[in-house]
Amino acid sequence: MSIFLVDEYKEMEPYVPGEQPKDKLYIKLNANETSMPPSPKVFEALSKKEIWNMGFYADPHCRDFRRAIADVYGLTEDEVFVGNGADEVLSFILMSFFRRGMKIYFPDITYGFYRTYAKTYGLDMEEIPVREDLSVNIDDYMDLKGDIVMANPNNPTGLSVSVDDIERLVAKNPERMVIIDEAYVDYSGETCLPLVERYPNLVVVRTFSKSRNMAGMHVGFAVASKEIVADLNSIKFSFNPFNMNSLTMAAGIAAVKDTYYFDKCVKSTIENRENFKAELEKLGFEVIPSKANFVFCKSDAIDSKILCDKLKEEGILTRHFADERLKDHLRITIGTEYEMMVVLIAIKEILEEARENDKSGIKKVI
């Protein structure tokens, strides 16, 4: 720490991204990437001419990109704010509408970034416990005295709250901002986007990292009232006016316009998820019904941490959380059909080994 860091940040807790080992090649099912390439239109958009064009500043208002998103979702450009990932978009939202000491609520089991941001920037956060089955009870949020951020579907459970429930929440609390992080919504089929037109206290955040197969490009956007988007742009123009570069926007525009490829990829991920869930259940796993591109599962036959480690030995990365309420489960991202086939083979082998050899740490033989 330098002598110059301001006091407020001396207790900060920066976000710790999941492990990304590079020691050998892995099947990556630990970070909710899709294992699919971006749209062929993205490959075409990143032409030699577009690369040449990087000598000139990109449009800081990001008009073409915002219009492309607006067109696809039946919105107007001034209801769309774009950024370098949903995290940047969320940070601009929190920076614009929250100050030190202000109350913010979110589920105690959810995406870790909300806690990081709240702690670093001194928000008065309160984590609302999820139910025993890890689901969010919307009634717990109805009469709070501050704003709310909620991932829907939630991570790492894959569970979602219905749009009707979200509507009840925003309708009952017109003076509280409700931020719904819809990173995984395309695998759920039920979005809050149509509510934005009616409820000026609702902000919906989206990402290109999942259903657009563009995690490495880190592109996100928010949909909200014109007034909220104007505020976000004012903050952006004071923090980093040219936040999005020309290549990122060219890729984003091409991706969002290609609804055919998008639908195809989402459909295939949902199919793979449902097949994988059925196969896991045949092997005795308990699998939370997921609305996302991952499953959260557990087996009485093997400790989840051991399963995670053994899969890693086989070159397959999955994500185990040490948190007391999550440690019995394992989160497995849904990759391609072939990847899920290979993971199943590995899991079967590991379970058989466990059955034959009840070593220490292996809880029980089926």
Added chain:
Amino acid sequence: MSIFLVDEYKEMEPYVPGEQPKDKLYIKLNANETSMPPSPKVFEALSKKEIWNMGFYADPHCRDFRRAIADVYGLTEDEVFVGNGADEVLSFILMSFFRRGMKIYFPDITYGFYRTYAKTYGLDMEEIPVREDLSVNIDDYMDLKGDIVMANPNNPTGLSVSVDDIERLVAKNPERMVIIDEAYVDYSGETCLPLVERYPNLVVVRTFSKSRNMAGMHVGFAVASKEIVADLNSIKFSFNPFNMNSLTMAAGIAAVKDTYYFDKCVKSTIENRENFKAELEKLGFEVIPSKANFVFCKSDAIDSKILCDKLKEEGILTRHFADERLKDHLRITIGTEYEMMVVLIAIKEILEEARENDKSGIKKVI
């Protein structure tokens, strides 16, 4: 403005980027872009394989990119912080080391973003007047009670303070942070980078937007002590952990490694600048000796605003500033040899027209 915007920001003054008209094709000499494409290595780096790879998250620690920069400048990776443009890097610096009410000093004539940031985030800014000849007098900064940010070479004058002067400043004030924004330094030949090893209160900010011909990619970096860089990374990991995407870093790595192309482009811009200056002087212009990729000039024969407008009619964009102390001058970016040839023809024609036709607004006939 929404009802949710926090009070502190209600008086904010977002940065207003220079005009970027798209009504027709222009020779763009208004935004200090270089009119040259990025390195051929950048074209190669943005391969189909690299585009495919955008399905997976990029390294949030940006290690390969930071190492590539460190190698070129004889630094270590932990002395380098990277971001989406020098503006984002500056914002992370100001966010980390300044809080509301803290004193910040900068010249009254300089890059407008410092003022924007300071006003929006409530810093107690004090603008130190430049000399009559628009140069910065370093002695004005020796005994101040706060931190300093300074563009060197300065914009829009192109004038620079010597490294010896900067060293006197940082040596005399070990407890004050001095941020030197070296956006244009590659056209000057004199950098503060070697001072960073000796002075832990010095932060040097650089950009790929000028000498790397990558304005549209908006890539920037800071060089400072390991402690300062660690603080910046902590703030970044709390604000937007994955700030830089995979394609941007691939392009950045390729660009910074290609020192041959870099040297060639910088040399050509300096040659074009000196030739253009000499030609302008032959036409009776007064041209401030520039250490940047632009010239700041004026002529008694024509009002600078009128010259700017007439050049625009000819399809050439330049930048006129309305500020009282700058309004007599015109800033012309140095483009390619051919662009400068065409601008000179246009200026000659406009001056001849002025000579023949002393209409209203044209101040004087040569």
